Amino acid sequence: MATxxxxxxxLSNKLRSGAVAFDVSDFGRLKVTxxxxxxxxxxxxTNDFKLLEPGGGISTVLTTNKGRIIDLLRILQREDDLxxxxxxxxxxxVAEWIEFYTFxxxxxxxxxxxxxxxxxxxxxxxxxxxxxxxxxxxxxNESLSNATTGESSTIVRTMLGEFPAYELITPAxxxxxxxxxxxxxxxxxxxxxxxxxxxxxxxEMNEDRNPLESLLKPHISFxxxxxxxxxxxxxxxxxxxxxxxxxxxIVDDEETVDTxxxxxxxxxxxxxxxxxxxxxxxxxxxxxxxxxxxxxxxSSNEGVTGATVRDIRPPEYND
Amino acid sequence: xxxEAPAPLTINIDKDAAEHVRVFAQQSGKPDSHLRVGVKGGGxxxxxxxxxxxxxxxxxxxxxxxxxxxxxxxxKSYIFLAGTILEYSGGLNGKGFVFNNPNAxxxxxxxxxxxx
Numbered sequence: 001m002a003t004x005x006x007x008x009x010x011l012s013n014k015l016r017s018g019a020v021a022f023d024v025s026d027f028g029r030l031k032v033t034x035x036x037x038x039x040x041x042x043x044x045x046t047n048d049f050k051l052l053e054p055g056g057g058i059s060t061v062l063t064t065n066k067g068r069i070i071d072l073l074r075i076l077q078r079e080d081d082l083x084x085x086x087x088x089x090x091x092x093x094v095a096e097w098i099e100f101y102t103f104x105x106x107x108x109x110x111x112x113x114x115x116x117x118x119x120x121x122x123x124x125x126x127x128x129x130x131x132x133x134x135x136x137x138x139x140x141n142e143s144l145s146n147a148t149t150g151e152s153s154t155i156v157r158t159m160l161g162e163f164p165a166y167e168l169i170t171p172a173x174x175x176x177x178x179x180x181x182x183x184x185x186x187x188x189x190x191x192x193x194x195x196x197x198x199x200x201x202x203x204e205m206n207e208d209r210n211p212l213e214s215l216l217k218p219h220i221s222f223x224x225x226x227x228x229x230x231x232x233x234x235x236x237x238x239x240x241x242x243x244x245x246x247x248x249x250i251v252d253d254e255e256t257v258d259t260x261x262x263x264x265x266x267x268x269x270x271x272x273x274x275x276x277x278x279x280x281x282x283x284x285x286x287x288x289x290x291x292x293x294x295x296x297x298x299s300s301n302e303g304v305t306g307a308t309v310r311d312i313r314p315p316e317y318n319d
Numbered sequence: 320x321x322x323e324a325p326a327p328l329t330i331n332i333d334k335d336a337a338e339h340v341r342v343f344a345q346q347s348g349k350p351d352s353h354l355r356v357g358v359k360g361g362g363x364x365x366x367x368x369x370x371x372x373x374x375x376x377x378x379x380x381x382x383x384x385x386x387x388x389x390x391x392x393x394x395k396s397y398i399f400l401a402g403t404i405l406e407y408s409g410g411l412n413g414k415g416f417v418f419n420n421p422n423a424x425x426x427x428x429x430x431x432x433x434x435x
Contacts, residue, residue: 043361065365065425065434101360103395104377231363231427 011184011191015163019123019181022189028091029169031112032075032082032098036105041082044101044228045073046211048221052077057144057156059219061211062094067232068207070097072199072216076146076156083146083154083169084109085118087201101228117172120158121179122165122192130155130166132180137166161196191277197248197312203259203274204246204282212242213284217316244271245317247285249307251298254279257307261300265289273298285309328401330356330383330390336407336416337386344372353389356405357396362432364425366399368418399435 014020032041042049047060054077062070071094074085086094095109121129127137135149140157149155153170168177192198199205199214211220211233222234236242251257256278263271263283271285281298289296292311297304332340332354344352355371376382376391383390392400403420407413414430423433 040360043359043367065363101365103357103359104393105359226362226367226427226432228361228365229363 009191009195011188012163012195014182015123015160015192017124019121019125019129019179020188021129021177021179021181021183022120022122022185023117023176023183024120024167024189025113025117025172026088027113027118028084028086028088028094028111029113029116029118030084030086030091030095031110032084032107033080033110034105034107037082037107040098040102040105040107041075042224042227044098046216046220046227046229046233048224050224054079055145055147056142057146059144061216061219062097063211063227063229063233064207065228065232067210067229067236069201069205069209069211069214069216070094070207071201072205072211072219074144074158076144076154078146078148078154085167085169087205090201115172117170117174119168119170119177119179120160120165120189121168121181122160122163123181124164125181126164126166129179129181130168133168133177135166135168140166160192161198163196190275191280194248194275194277194280194282197246197282199246199282200275204284210236210242212236213244213246215246215313215317218314242287244284244286245290245313246274247271247283247290248310248312249273249281249283249296249298250310251276251279251281252306255305257281257298257305258300258302261298263307264297264299264304265294270296273300281307330392330397330400330403330405332385332388332390332405333407334386335409336405337388339407339409339416340372340388347372349374353391355391356400357393358399363427363429364432365434367432370416 038049045060045062047058052058057076059074061072071087071090076083091111091113098109135155146156156167158165158167205214257276261273262269270289271283273281273283275282294309296307298307340354352372352374355373357369358366361367379394380391381397403418406417408417422435426433
């Protein structure tokens with residue numbers, strides 16, 4: 001049974017009492033147009049695009065025909081197009097994948113990563129922080145609900161784990177925005193991601209992983225019909241064939257363990273660290289050992305450190 | 320010794336399948352229509368076959384004629400269908416139209432999609 005994620009680090013306290021901002025322009029952004037765009041994307045990825053509405057969004061996993069992850073995409077339906085947000089460094093691969101599977105469909109994919117910027121403002125005070133930069137959040141209550149703002153900017157309601165967040169996509173020419181929030185860097189964002197149990201590409205999501213072990217079940221529809229990889233993903237789910245899951249490890253003595261370090265139980269390897277932060281790590285752990293509170297050891301070049309397993313599977317895994 | 324050049328890869332439809340296309344065309348009230356054959360992205364394995372009754376080819380279509388029936392194939396689909404024989408499997412256990420596609424490395428359980 002998953003435990004409620006609630007961290008008390010100084011960093012998460014900043015989000016609990018206010019908001020912090022990140023420049024996340026290295027995420028990919030693809031502008032998608034054409035009458036067949038939604039139909040094609042529905043055939044290529046895991047979620048049900050019937051749920052997509054104007055001003056709304058959907059998160060969906062692009063999978064290979066072997067049910068492995070190419071990327072977790074967030075797709076926003078704007079007035080005149082779809083804006084697809086990819087992981088950092090995957091926009092070209094995602095665009096090529098769509099192009100490969102386009103035969104006679106009316107669809108255009110334009111990579112706007114270089115001409116736009118992306119900002120993430122997260123924390124209980126995120127709404128006030130983006131208001132200080134002149135952005136209106138009225139009506140943006142659902143996750144991935146979005147609105148065009150200013151001349152050509154988009155504001156999106158998102159979540160960073162347990163914390164409310166907003167993301168802004170603006171023309172790159174506008175430069176850095178002045179939010180009512182402290183700007184932090186990549187190490188802090190990585191720490192928050194580990195604290196909140198959020199998988200990322202390529203550490204936790206890649207073509208060696210299936211979406212079920214990477215905790216992406218909330219982004220999968222099991223009754224929408226066929227998409228590339230559906231047969232494999234459905235079989236893994238129906239017959240309970242997933243061999244491992246992503247977990248969080250609480251590492252003893254606030255130590256930072258090595259990425260790639262082995263997770264051991266009684267000397268046998270049962271998992272592997274994928275991302276780490278001081279006192280915490282994300283790791284893949286064999287299903288047999290995936291037990292909240294289980295004591296394990298993490299072995300790396302620095303030596304052996306004790307750690308405790310935390311089950312971070314979302315409620316969809318309780319079915 | 321004279322070597323015979325191999326026959327160019329094409330798409331064939333067998334006589335029985337062509338006859339069934341004609342029957343379906345008549346039942347649909349379009350007795351003079353021909354058959355669009357193609358591929359689209361999707362299906363469990365990656366690509367799904369498409370069949371459609373149409374009156375005329377599109378500008379860039381490859382047109383193949385066999386058993387009095389014209390097959391229209393868009394250029395990109397042709398790459399993945401070259402060498403295919405379209406057959407018809409009837410009877411109680413029949414699957415309907417069947418694509419025997421030499422490019423297909425794997426097919427999904429229901430046989431309607433394939434990967435190359």
